[in-house]
Amino acid sequence: MAQAQQRDFLSQITPFDELPQADLYKLADSMDVSYFPEHSKIDLTSSAHGGYLYIIIKGKVAEIRDGAIISHYSVRGFFGDAEIFAKADKKVFYEVLEETIAYKMPAAIFLKNLEGHAKFSGFFNTSIVDKLNRVHQTMQAAASTEMMMNTVCNAPIQKHVSVKEQATILQVSQKMLAVRSDACLVEYDDGSVGIVTNADILRMVACEPHGLLTEPGVVGKIANKPVHSVHEFDYLFNALLKMTRYQIDRLVVRRDDGFAGFLHQKDLMTLFANQPGLVLLKVEKVESIDDLVVIGPQIDELINSLNRKGIKTHYIAKLVNELHRKMIHKLIEILLPQVLQDEVCIFVMGSEGRSEQVIRTDQDNALVYSDDLAADQLSLLDQFAADFTAAMQKIGFPPCPGNIMLSNPEWRMSISDFKLKVENWFKNPSDTNFMYAAILLDGEAVYGQHEWLTEIKQTLRQKQEDYPVFLRHFAVGALQFNTPVGFFGGLQADSGKDREQNLIDIKKGGIFPIVHGVRCYALEAGIEQTNTHWRIKALMDRGIFKQEFGIELGETLNYLNTLRLESMLAQVAEGVEIPDNKVRLASLNHRQQDILKQSFAVVDVFKKRIVQHFKLESMM
Amino acid sequence: MFNTIKSWLNERRLNQQKAALKDDAYAYLFEPAQAGCFVCFDCETTGLDRNNDRIITLSAVKIVGDEILTSQGLNLVVKQEQEIAEQSILVHQIRNIDVEDSKSAYATEQDAIKAFLAFIRGATLVGYYLEFDVAMVNRVIKPWLGIELPNPKIEVSELYYLYARREAKRSCIEPNIDLRFDSILKHLQLPNFGQHDAANDALMTALIFVKLQKMGLR
Numbered sequence: 103m104a105q106a107q108q109r110d111f112l113s114q115i116t117p118f119d120e121l122p123q124a125d126l127y128k129l130a131d132s133m134d135v136s137y138f139p140e141h142s143k144i145d146l147t148s149s150a151h152g153g154y155l156y157i158i159i160k161g162k163v164a165e166i167r168d169g170a171i172i173s174h175y176s177v178r179g180f181f182g183d184a185e186i187f188a189k190a191d192k193k194v195f196y197e198v199l200e201e202t203i204a205y206k207m208p209a210a211i212f213l214k215n216l217e218g219h220a221k222f223s224g225f226f227n228t229s230i231v232d233k234l235n236r237v238h239q240t241m242q243a244a245a246s247t248e249m250m251m252n253t254v255c256n257a258p259i260q261k262h263v264s265v266k267e268q269a270t271i272l273q274v275s276q277k278m279l280a281v282r283s284d285a286c287l288v289e290y291d292d293g294s295v296g297i298v299t300n301a302d303i304l305r306m307v308a309c310e311p312h313g314l315l316t317e318p319g320v321v322g323k324i325a326n327k328p329v330h331s332v333h334e335f336d337y338l339f340n341a342l343l344k345m346t347r348y349q350i351d352r353l354v355v356r357r358d359d360g361f362a363g364f365l366h367q368k369d370l371m372t373l374f375a376n377q378p379g380l381v382l383l384k385v386e387k388v389e390s391i392d393d394l395v396v397i398g399p400q401i402d403e404l405i406n407s408l409n410r411k412g413i414k415t416h417y418i419a420k421l422v423n424e425l426h427r428k429m430i431h432k433l434i435e436i437l438l439p440q441v442l443q444d445e446v447c448i449f450v451m452g453s454e455g456r457s458e459q460v461i462r463t464d465q466d467n468a469l470v471y472s473d474d475l476a477a478d479q480l481s482l483l484d485q486f487a488a489d490f491t492a493a494m495q496k497i498g499f500p501p502c503p504g505n506i507m508l509s510n511p512e513w514r515m516s517i518s519d520f521k522l523k524v525e526n527w528f529k530n531p532s533d534t535n536f537m538y539a540a541i542l543l544d545g546e547a548v549y550g551q552h553e554w555l556t557e558i559k560q561t562l563r564q565k566q567e568d569y570p571v572f573l574r575h576f577a578v579g580a581l582q583f584n585t586p587v588g589f590f591g592g593l594q595a596d597s598g599k600d601r602e603q604n605l606i607d608i609k610k611g612g613i614f615p616i617v618h619g620v621r622c623y624a625l626e627a628g629i630e631q632t633n634t635h636w637r638i639k640a641l642m643d644r645g646i647f648k649q650e651f652g653i654e655l656g657e658t659l660n661y662l663n664t665l666r667l668e669s670m671l672a673q674v675a676e677g678v679e680i681p682d683n684k685v686r687l688a689s690l691n692h693r694q695q696d697i698l699k700q701s702f703a704v705v706d707v708f709k710k711r712i713v714q715h716f717k718l719e720s721m722m
Numbered sequence: 723m724f725n726t727i728k729s730w731l732n733e734r735r736l737n738q739q740k741a742a743l744k745d746d747a748y749a750y751l752f753e754p755a756q757a758g759c760f761v762c763f764d765c766e767t768t769g770l771d772r773n774n775d776r777i778i779t780l781s782a783v784k785i786v787g788d789e790i791l792t793s794q795g796l797n798l799v800v801k802q803e804q805e806i807a808e809q810s811i812l813v814h815q816i817r818n819i820d821v822e823d824s825k826s827a828y829a830t831e832q833d834a835i836k837a838f839l840a841f842i843r844g845a846t847l848v849g850y851y852l853e854f855d856v857a858m859v860n861r862v863i864k865p866w867l868g869i870e871l872p873n874p875k876i877e878v879s880e881l882y883y884l885y886a887r888r889e890a891k892r893s894c895i896e897p898n899i900d901l902r903f904d905s906i907l908k909h910l911q912l913p914n915f916g917q918h919d920a921a922n923d924a925l926m927t928a929l930i931f932v933k934l935q936k937m938g939l940r
Binding site for chain 1: 788913928936
C-alpha cells in the first residue's frame with residue numbers, strides 16, 4: 103500500500119517493465135523525490151546531483167549542449183543514464199524549463215539490475231549508440247497511446263515569440279536567441295501572421311548583402327505563409343497528422359486568445375513510442391506493398407489499445423480512417439502508371455467515406471477517368487484496377503460482397519458515363535439503386551481529381567430535386583429493420599437462430615437507422631459532410647435538429663458503435679476473419695443492457711420523426 | 723522583546739517536559755536534529771475523536787533540503803481491537819481485511835509509536851492540520867512517557883496562508899484563501915497522486931512544504 107504509487111509509476115516505463123516484479127519493486131522502493139524550481143540547473147557531474155537516474159513525475163527538463171537544446175524530457179521521461187555509464191558529453195547540462203518533480207534512483211542499485219536481465223540492459227546498451235531511437239522508446243505502448251489522446255498543451259511547447267513585420271533581422275535573431283527558439287512569428291499590420299525559422303535567416307544571411315540585417319521590414323518579406331497551427335486543446339495525434347500532411351517540422355500552437363508557442367515534430371516524437379504511435383509516421387515512409395502489409399495489424403493493435411483506454415469510438419474511427427486513407431493513397435502511388443496520374447479520381451464510399459469503419463470489414467471504392475483516354479491508356483487502367491483490388495485484399499481490406507469495387511467495370515467509368523449512371527438510378531428507382539445512391543453520397547475522394555467527385559455528387563443532388571418523390575422512397579430505407587425491443591420493453595433478438603443464441607444485430611437495429619436517417623436529412627438540406635457526427639452537427643447548426651436531440655442522437659450512435667467495436671474485437675480475438683455486427687446479450691452486464699435499451703428508445707423516437715418529416719405514413 | 727519572552731516560555735515548557743519524561747531512553751526527542759532536516763507525517767484513524775478514536779496507519783517521510791527521502795519512509799499499520807466503522811472506511815479506504823492481511827502490522831498503538839519516535843527523534847514535524855495527528859500520538863505517549871511530543875512543529879496550511887497573503891498583497895481586496903488540501907495542491911501546481919492514504923498524503927504535504935520553503939516562506 104505504502105509504495106504502491108511509486109511501484110505503479112515505474113512499471114509503466116520502458117524498459118523497467120521488462121524486469122521481474124520483485125526487482126522492479128526493489129528499484130521503485132529505492133527512489134527518493136527531488137524538487138527542482140524553474141530555471142534551475144542540474145549538473146550531473148556534481149556531487150549533489152550526480153550518481154542518480156532521474157525520472158520526471160511532473161515538469162519539463164531540457165538537455166543543453168553549446169547553448170542549444172538537444173533533448174526535451176517531460177512526464178515519464180528519464181535522464182542521467184548516459185552519465186551513469188560515463189558515456190556522457192562533459193559539456194552537457196540540464197536546465198529545468200518548468201518546475202520539476204522527479205524520482206531519483208541511486209546508480210548502484212540501477213547498475214545491479216543490468217546484470218542478468220538481458221532485455222533490460224540491452225535497452226541501454228543499444229540505446230546509447232542511437233540516442234534518438236532510445237528517446238522514441240522511452241514510453242511504453244500503453245503510455246504512448248495515452249499521450250496520443252492527450253491534448254497539445256501537455257507536450258513540451260517552445261516559448262512563443264513574435265515580432266511586427268517592421269522588425270529587423272537582427273532584432274528577430276536576438277529575440278529568438280533570448281528564448282532559445284528556432285522560429286518566430288511575424289505579425290503583419292493587416293492582422294495576418296507569418297513564420298520565420300532559423301533556416302530562413304541563415305539562408306538570408308548567406309545570400310543577401312549584409313546591410314539588410316538591420317534594415318526594417320525585411321522580416322516581413324522573408325516570412326513564410328500560411329502558418330499551420332493547432333489549438334492547444336486539440337489531440338496530439340491531430341498535431342502529428344497535420345505535420346505529416348503538410349510535411350512540416352513545427353506547428354504554431356493556438357490559444358483562444360492568441361498564440362502559445364511552437365510544437366516541434368522532434369519533441370512530439372519523444373512522446374510517442376515505436377508502436378503504435380509511430381504507425382502514423384510509418385505510413386508516410388511506405389515504399390512497397392510489403393511495407394503496407396505490415397501496417398495493417400499495427401493499426402488493429404492501436405484500435406485495441408485506444409478502446410481499452412476508453413476513447414470514444416468516434417475519435418478512434420477518425421484516426422483509423424485517416425490512416426486507412428493514407429494507406430490507400432500510398433498504394434495508388436505505387437501502382438498507378440505515371441501517364442494516368444492526372445486522368446483519374448479514386449474515391450472511397452460507404453462507411454469508409456463517412457470515416458466510420460474501424461475494423462476493416464469491406465471496401466467500397468470507385469474510379470472515374472477523363473472522357474478522352476486513349477485505348478492504350480484504358481488497358482493500362484484495367485491492369486491497374488485488377489492489381490489494386492488484389493493488393494487491397496493483401497494489405498487487409500476484405501473484398502466488397504456487393505462487388506462495389508473499382509475492379510468492377512460498373513464502378514470504373516469515364517466521368518460522363520458515371521453521371522449517366524447516376525441519372526439512370528433516378529429513372530429506374532429500385533432498392534439496389536437507392537443503396538447505390540446512399541453509398542455514393544458518402545463518398546470521399548482519396549486520390550486524383552477531387553472536383554470530379556464533387557461534380558458527380560452535384561448531379562445526384564440536382565436529380566434528387568428533379569424527382570421529389572425520390573427522397574421519400576430513399577427515406578423509407580431507414581425503417582426497413584425492426585428495432586430489437588420487445589412489446590414489454592425488453593431487448594429482443596430478431597428471430598430464428600439469433601433468438602436462440604440471444605444475438606442482437608446492432609447495425610440493423612440501431613446504427614443503420616441513425617446513419618441512413620441522418621443521411622436523408624443531410625441530402626435534403628444540401629449538407630456536404632459525409633461523417634454522421636459532422637452531419638448531425640451541421641443539422642444542429644442550421645436549426646433542423648434541436649441541440650439536445652442532436653447531442654442525444656450522436657451519443658447514442660457512439661454507444662452503439664462502441665458495443666459493435668467491442669464485439670468485433672472479441673470476434674477477431676477468437677479468430678473470426680470477417681466479424682459480424684451482432685452483439686451477444688449474455689456478454690453485456692446489466693448496466694450495458696440498460697443503456698442499450700435506452701439507445702433503442704432514442705432510435706425509435708428518431709424513426710418516428712423520419713416518418714413525420716418525410717411523410718411516410720402512406721408508404722408503410 | 724516579544725520574541726525573547728516567547729523563546730523563554732518555550733524553553734521553560736521544554737524543561738518542564740524534560741523533567742516529566744518517565745523513560746530516559748527517549749531523551750533523544752529533546753535533541754535538536756541537523757539543520758534542514760524535517761519529518762512530514764500523516765495518520766489515518768478510525769475517526770475524528772482524538773480521545774476515543776485509534777490510529778490505523780501512520781506514514782512519515784524525511785525531508786532533507788529539496789529532497790524527500792521516500793526510500794526510507796516509515797509506513798506503520800496498527801492492528802485494531804474493534805472493527806473499523808463503515809464511515810471511516812469510506813474516507814481512507816482501508817478495510818478491516820487490509821489491516822488483518824498486513825504482515826508487518828503492529829499489535830498495539832504503543833508499539834507503532836515506539837518505531838515512530840525512533841524515526842523522528844528530535845526533528846521538526848511538518849504536516850497538514852498537524853495538530854490532530856500530534857494529538858493522536860500524544861494520547862498514546864502522555865500516559866506512557868508523561869510528556870507530549872516536544873518537537874518543533876510547522877503547519878503547512880499556515881505557511882500556505884502566508885504565501886497566499888503575500889501573493890495578494892498588491893490587491894486591495896481581502897483574499898479569499900482556500901485552505902483545502904486539494905486546493906492547495908492545485909494552486910501550487912503540484913501533482914496530486916490521487917488516492918489519499920497516509921503515505922501519499924505525507925508525500926504530497928512534504929512537496930507543499932518543499933515548494934513553499936523554496937519560495938522563501940518560513
